[in-house]
Amino acid sequence: TAGITQAPTSQILAAGRSMTLRCTQDMRHNAMYWYRQDLGLGLRLIHYSNTAGTTGKGEVPDGYSVSRANTDDFPLTLASAVPSQTSVYFCASSEGPQATQYFGPGTRLTVL
Amino acid sequence: GQNIDQPTEMTATEGAIVQINCTYQTSGFNGLFWYQQHAGEAPTFLSYNVLDGLEEKGRFSSFLSRSKGYSYLLLKELQMKDSASYLCAVRDSNYQLIWGAGTKLIIKP
Numbered sequence: 001t002a003g004i005t006q007a008p009t010s011q012i013l014a015a016g017r018s019m020t021l022r023c024t025q026d027m028r029h030n031a032m033y034w035y036r037q038d039l040g041l042g043l044r045l046i047h048y049s050n051t052a053g054t055t056g057k058g059e060v061p062d063g064y065s066v067s068r069a070n071t072d073d074f075p076l077t078l079a080s081a082v083p084s085q086t087s088v089y090f091c092a093s094s095e096g097p098q099a100t101q102y103f104g105p106g107t108r109l110t111v112l
Numbered sequence: 113g114q115n116i117d118q119p120t121e122m123t124a125t126e127g128a129i130v131q132i133n134c135t136y137q138t139s140g141f142n143g144l145f146w147y148q149q150h151a152g153e154a155p156t157f158l159s160y161n162v163l164d165g166l167e168e169k170g171r172f173s174s175f176l177s178r179s180k181g182y183s184y185l186l187l188k189e190l191q192m193k194d195s196a197s198y199l200c201a202v203r204d205s206n207y208q209l210i211w212g213a214g215t216k217l218i219i220k221p
Contacts, residue, residue, distance in 0.1 A: 042116060043199070043201075043209075100160060
């Protein structure tokens with residue numbers, strides 16, 4: 001199985017532009033997560049969804065929005081990108097909020 | 113505040129044993145995870161501890177002491193492919209994972 005896929009693999013974006021990072025899982029996991037990973041820092045949770053139709057804010061939600069219209073997809077949108085959003089973004093999923101999380105390959109985003 | 117501490121970098125020799133420590137202070141505790149992350153790749157799950165003691169899985173073992181807020185990951189018979197970052201994460205009272213910055217392990221021949 002594919003597990004979790006993310007697109008694009010990498011992107012360079014001009015400041016002020018909008019962008020949607022895509023995440024799809026085929027494991028029928030209920031819970032999904034978006035993290036950002038920056039050098040010298042631990043993974044930081046941006047938004048999460050415990051089940052389709054619900055979302056919640058993580059540690060660093062400002063400037064980001066998510067939706068969870070179905071079980072498989074969990075897109076992350078940057079409405080107006082800023083250089084501080086330059087990072088590697090990982091999507092993850094788990095059977096439930098208390099289960100082990102499994103990660104997608106990541107999207108490397110550079111905002112100039 | 114919540115805090116996870118791990119050494120930034122460690123070096124070990126192929127075939128040897130290395131112990132990577134993790135100390136934590138979190139609002140509640142619902143388990144501790146270790147993940148491995150090769151450069152440029154996604155984190156992959158290694159182990160999970162929720163009760164005190166040692167969990168062994170092949171060459172890798174993970175230990176937890178909840179009273180001390182302490183865990184370690186023990187890697188035996190090191191191989192070059194074990195060169196990676198090792199991430200410690202604690203699930204807090206809200207069932208969210210709080211992550212350490214990771215320990216970069218360098219294996220020398």
